[in-house]
Amino acid sequence: MSGRTYGEISGFPVGSTFPNRAKLAASKVHRPLQGGICGGKDGAESIVVSGGYVDDDDYGDEIIYTGQGGNDPSSKRQVAHQDLTLGNAGLARNQVEGNPVRVIRGAGGDLSFSPSTGFRYDGLFRVVDHWRADGKDGFRIWRFRLVSLDNVDRAPAREETGTAPHVPAVIQRLVHSTALAVKVKQIYEYRCQICDTRLETPAGPYAEAAYVRPLGRPHNGPDSINNILCLCPNHYVLFDAGGIWIGEHLEVFDTAAGRQIGTVRMAADHGIAWGHLAYRASLHA
Structure with a gap:
């Protein structure tokens, strides 16, 4: 699938809802009829968070997202290791190049942040980190930390006095100039x-x-x-x-x-x- 479109899709502002994957795909907010990542090794333009992976963690303006691959859709359990290929490689590429990702939440995800039915476009997020980890099912997975462009990244606790400062930016993040x-x-x-x-x-x-x-x-x-x-x-x-x-x-x-x-x-x-x-x-x- 070529011709990546990063950023907003005209006519579908944040909060737009879709009754099913077919309507979502037709809108081009998330183009695949199946699959949680729209992307390849050149980059990723959108993801769906819908509770399909047990290792996902949704905090609203911050998401720890599990990469694609090795998942049994019927049980939603991991049955094989994941590789940094396809959409996983695309999300990693977004971190390097700074391209935003459209985040769509679907019913079945965290009840605090997901729609009760269908799918909802929840805005642009930036990939700020990615790493390999042992998943809950014992298989190696790729994890991606995404932070909403509309929210400032949270400051960590310091071992000494003070905290890392924050400043507004087009893509807001912690300032590493302490x-x-x-x-x-x-x-x-x-x-x-x-x-x-x-x-x-x-x-x-x-x-x-x-x-x-x-x-x-x-x-x-x-x-x-x-x-x-x-x-x-x-x-x-x-x-x-x-x-x-x-x-x-x-x-x-x-x-x-x-x-x-x-x-x-x-x-x-x-x-x-x-x-x-x-x-x-x-x-x-």
């Missing part, structure tokens, strides 16, 4: 801990603060200095999207090739907690 993040960048003089690259801009040096154990639900990583790396934009994206991971002895591994490609440089006055590294590695193992 005092601790700046401190880590200063320790490394804004040089990437993996490739030693330092980017100079007219406004001064630039680097990204990468949280090893991600902030926010369901990971609940701390905003603490032992959970932050200083990375260049390239290695930040690779690390955030699971293209690379870091081992116990700070080895950097290429996820796809399964081989070591470098080592994380660590200053004497900075360290990363092994528990955070192990947690991050488990998300894409």
Whole structure:
């Protein structure tokens, strides 16, 4: 199915309802007659949340969504492992490119947020994280954290005083510019801990603060200095999207090739907690 359409569909505002999948497909809000993800490896434009997977968690403005595959539709139980292909790969691609996803809820989902009958379009969400996990039925699944574009991402608790600030944006999210993040960048003089690259801009040096154990639900990583790396934009994206991971002895591994490609440089006055590294590695193992 080619020709992706991201964003709103003209004539169908948030709250539009559909009595069945045929009417939903005809509207193009969610085009497949079957399947929870409209997408492929190039990206995903819409999903349906309707209680078809036991590992789904719906919080209203935030959804922990289970990827497609390995599910017995009659029992709604997982019977096989999932792969990062098809619609799952599409949702992961959305995280990298920032394209929004239309979320449709169907009867059968969480009673607090789902319609009693049929389907309802509930707006645009952004994919902010994805990882592998062991599902409730014992099979490996892909999980995706989606946050509504109309809501600010929740601030996590900090190990030290204060909280990560929020600012409004076209796609609202936590601002990873806390005092601790700046401190880590200063320790490394804004040089990437993996490739030693330092980017100079007219406004001064630039680097990204990468949280090893991600902030926010369901990971609940701390905003603490032992959970932050200083990375260049390239290695930040690779690390955030699971293209690379870091081992116990700070080895950097290429996820796809399964081989070591470098080592994380660590200053004497900075360290990363092994528990955070192990947690991050488990998300894409």
